[in-house]
Amino acid sequence: MKKKVVNKQFITVIVAGLLVLTFTGVGSAADTIKMGVGGAHSGDLASYGLPIVKAVKLVAEDVNAKGGILGKQVEVIAEDDVCKPEVATNTATKLVSQGVTVVVGHVCSGATKAAMDIYKDAKVVAMSGSATNPDLTQSGKYPNFFRTIASDDAQAKLEVDFALDVLKLKKIAVLHDKGDYGKGLAEFAKTFIEKSGKAQVVLFEGITPGAVDYSSVVNKVKKAGAEAIIFGGYHPEASKIVSEMRKSKMKIAFISDDGVKDETFIKVAGKYAEGVYATGPKDTSTNPLDKAVKEAYKKAYGEDVGVFSINGYAAAQALLNAIQKAGSTDYDAIVKALRTEQVDTPLGKIKFDDRGDAIGVGFSVYQVKDGKYVELKN
Amino acid sequence: MEYFFELFLGGLTRGSIYALIALGYTMVYGIIELINFAHGEIYMIGAFTALIVASVLTVMGLNEFAILVLASIAAAVYSAAYGYTVEKIAYKPLRHAPRLSPLISAIGMSIFLQNYVLLAQTSDFLPFPSLIPDFEFWEPYSHLLRSTQLVILVTTTVIMVLLTLLIKYTKIGKAMRATAQDRSMAMLVGVNVNQVISMTFVIGSCLAAVGGVLIASHIGQINFFIGFIAGIKAFTAAVLGGVGSIPGAVLGSLILGLTESFATGYVSSDYEDVFAFALLVLILIFRPAGLLGRSTMQKV
Numbered sequence: 027m028k029k030k031v032v033n034k035q036f037i038t039v040i041v042a043g044l045l046v047l048t049f050t051g052v053g054s055a056a057d058t059i060k061m062g063v064g065g066a067h068s069g070d071l072a073s074y075g076l077p078i079v080k081a082v083k084l085v086a087e088d089v090n091a092k093g094g095i096l097g098k099q100v101e102v103i104a105e106d107d108v109c110k111p112e113v114a115t116n117t118a119t120k121l122v123s124q125g126v127t128v129v130v131g132h133v134c135s136g137a138t139k140a141a142m143d144i145y146k147d148a149k150v151v152a153m154s155g156s157a158t159n160p161d162l163t164q165s166g167k168y169p170n171f172f173r174t175i176a177s178d179d180a181q182a183k184l185e186v187d188f189a190l191d192v193l194k195l196k197k198i199a200v201l202h203d204k205g206d207y208g209k210g211l212a213e214f215a216k217t218f219i220e221k222s223g224k225a226q227v228v229l230f231e232g233i234t235p236g237a238v239d240y241s242s243v244v245n246k247v248k249k250a251g252a253e254a255i256i257f258g259g260y261h262p263e264a265s266k267i268v269s270e271m272r273k274s275k276m277k278i279a280f281i282s283d284d285g286v287k288d289e290t291f292i293k294v295a296g297k298y299a300e301g302v303y304a305t306g307p308k309d310t311s312t313n314p315l316d317k318a319v320k321e322a323y324k325k326a327y328g329e330d331v332g333v334f335s336i337n338g339y340a341a342a343q344a345l346l347n348a349i350q351k352a353g354s355t356d357y358d359a360i361v362k363a364l365r366t367e368q369v370d371t372p373l374g375k376i377k378f379d380d381r382g383d384a385i386g387v388g389f390s391v392y393q394v395k396d397g398k399y400v401e402l403k404n
Numbered sequence: 405m406e407y408f409f410e411l412f413l414g415g416l417t418r419g420s421i422y423a424l425i426a427l428g429y430t431m432v433y434g435i436i437e438l439i440n441f442a443h444g445e446i447y448m449i450g451a452f453t454a455l456i457v458a459s460v461l462t463v464m465g466l467n468e469f470a471i472l473v474l475a476s477i478a479a480a481v482y483s484a485a486y487g488y489t490v491e492k493i494a495y496k497p498l499r500h501a502p503r504l505s506p507l508i509s510a511i512g513m514s515i516f517l518q519n520y521v522l523l524a525q526t527s528d529f530l531p532f533p534s535l536i537p538d539f540e541f542w543e544p545y546s547h548l549l550r551s552t553q554l555v556i557l558v559t560t561t562v563i564m565v566l567l568t569l570l571i572k573y574t575k576i577g578k579a580m581r582a583t584a585q586d587r588s589m590a591m592l593v594g595v596n597v598n599q600v601i602s603m604t605f606v607i608g609s610c611l612a613a614v615g616g617v618l619i620a621s622h623i624g625q626i627n628f629f630i631g632f633i634a635g636i637k638a639f640t641a642a643v644l645g646g647v648g649s650i651p652g653a654v655l656g657s658l659i660l661g662l663t664e665s666f667a668t669g670y671v672s673s674d675y676e677d678v679f680a681f682a683l684l685v686l687i688l689i690f691r692p693a694g695l696l697g698r699s700t701m702q703k704v
Binding site: 234236238241243249262265266290293294295 | 407414417418421529530624625634637664665666674
């Protein structure tokens with residue numbers, strides 16, 4: 027029995043490695059469509075990985091109940107990578123050898139990167155609902171990678187696009203709180219502004235969190251002639267800076283991130299918060315699909331969805347939809363379908379751009395109006 | 405030039421903020437040579453008290469000025485009670501212990517008070533109402549200095565003058581100076597040393613509370629942790645000016661505030677703290693006792 031398995035694996039690897047892709051498609055499409063799920067299913071980060079597996083299984087059950095895809099049932103194969111890059115290569119090899127057509131995963135960015143090379147060689151499409159490292163889609167090294175979650179720099183990109191294209195600003199001051207999150211975001215924003223060529227960064231500085239007073243740095247922004255501040259950091263500093271600006275009658279725009287898109291910010295900054303822009307995750311709670319999935323999940327597993335369940339659910343839906351629309355399990359056809367065919371998911375109607383990021387997923391710009399964050403539709 | 409003045413006035417405000425807290429540090433150190441790490445927490449408690457009292461009074465519909473005065477008085481009284489109690493509980497039993505013991509006790513008090521407020525109140529940032537009303541003054545130049553900043557500057561100056569007068573010309577001031585010079589000798593000539601020390605804590609705590617009210621009005625937010633950061637800076641300022649010296653604490657605070665403001669304005673706010681502490685190191689190399697500190701002789 028064991029020998030037979032090894033034998034089968036061996037053949038599949040050879041098939042995957044040597045033969046043309048159409049053949050792989052035909053070979054693995056014998057009776058079911060196999061969908062792999064790679065991620066941390068044990069260990070510290072299992073709480074991220076397992077809810078994704080459960081969500082993917084829900085999608086598969088749903089699809090199978092409706093007669094499957096291309097007349098075939100969907101089979102979910104979960105493999106554990108414990109979020110470690112060195113384990114992830116084995117996980118990927120295992121999944122490929124079992125003949126998966128597509129993979130949902132992996133969970134962590136590092137493990138995902140390690141696994142991608144193996145999927146690339148095997149012509150397997152992978153889609154993550156949680157790996158946010160910008161490199162995965164932007165480096166061009168992973169053409170078979172897609173994701174249903176926004177990358178780390180998406181907020182910075184959105185902030186910059188908003189400032190340049192919607193507000194049409196030319197001079198921007200970028201401030202941050204010297205922390206990993208804030209500084210990382212500010213550096214992305216700076217790069218995007220400089221690359222765009224449409225505006226200039228007149229000031230780029232870190233402020234000291236918790237300082238009693240930010241009047242000097244606000245004066246500096248004023249002197250630099252900035253038309254807006256893009257701030258990377260959290261709400262305590264943001265509310266101090268905004269209050270200081272408004273009290274000294276500076277009316278320029280203040281644009282920040284989801285560290286500021288917090289009710290406490292409005293509570294603390296009070297009337298000075300009015301008009302402040304902040305990016306935050308898109309509001310999906312009004313989407314009936316989102317509600318339905320959350321209920322189905324709770325009914326099936328007796329617990330609430332995990333952090334990335336909805337993203338994982340959407341990834342599985344997008345992959346299966348692409349296979350359906352492509353009409354085959356052919357790699358190129360699936361990739362093409364992912365980029366052209368819209369799919370209705372709990373995250374909204376999505377398709378993917380050339381780099382593999384989901385269009386329409388991620389962050390929106392919010393503005394404080396009458397003491398509330400209001401999503402700006404543009 | 406206008407930019408220079410903006411930075412100058414910003415630095416002056418910042419310095420005055422530090423000074424309000426630094427005075428308490430320096431007074432206590434002057435008398436019992438204890439670095440009262442819980443002082444920052446007393447300041448924080450003052451701000452919280454003012455917030456609670458001001459909220460209640462606002463609901464009752466009093467006018468702005470009355471709210472400011474009553475909230476400040478409540479904060480001062482409450483903080484003074486805390487300062488007095490902290491001294492009785494944490495420092496008095498250790499009066500004759502090695503100097504490290506009260507220091508550790510002070511750090512313990514600081515941690516205790518922070519967590520007490522955290523549990524009793526909240527870990528969130530709370531909005532602090534602008535208790536100091538906006539008034540127009542100095543019309544064409546009002547963009548350089550806001551009314552809150554003016555109030556802080558004036559209050560710090562007045563407090564410093566009053567404190568100097570108190571120490572120079574009153575009986576309790578004389579007793580304080582005597583205790584600072586030589587505690588046993590002061591006792592021998594009939595000074596009630598324990599009472600003097602308690603008084604010092606009460607006065608220092610009142611100042612911290614007033615500081616808490618003014619600074620929180622200026623910044624517009626408080627949480628349980630504000631005392632720690634402000635305390636560290638104020639302590640630095642006190643050391644810079646010569647710990648134990650009252651004009652020294654104010655001078656040190658102003659220098660620290662101005663250095664930070666100019667470093668931010670002309671170099672980069674990334675290095676705000678670097679400049680502040682580099683200055684501290686430099687001054688301590690050339691004047692180990694601080695700018696106005698007297699190098700005390702070793703008491704044998």
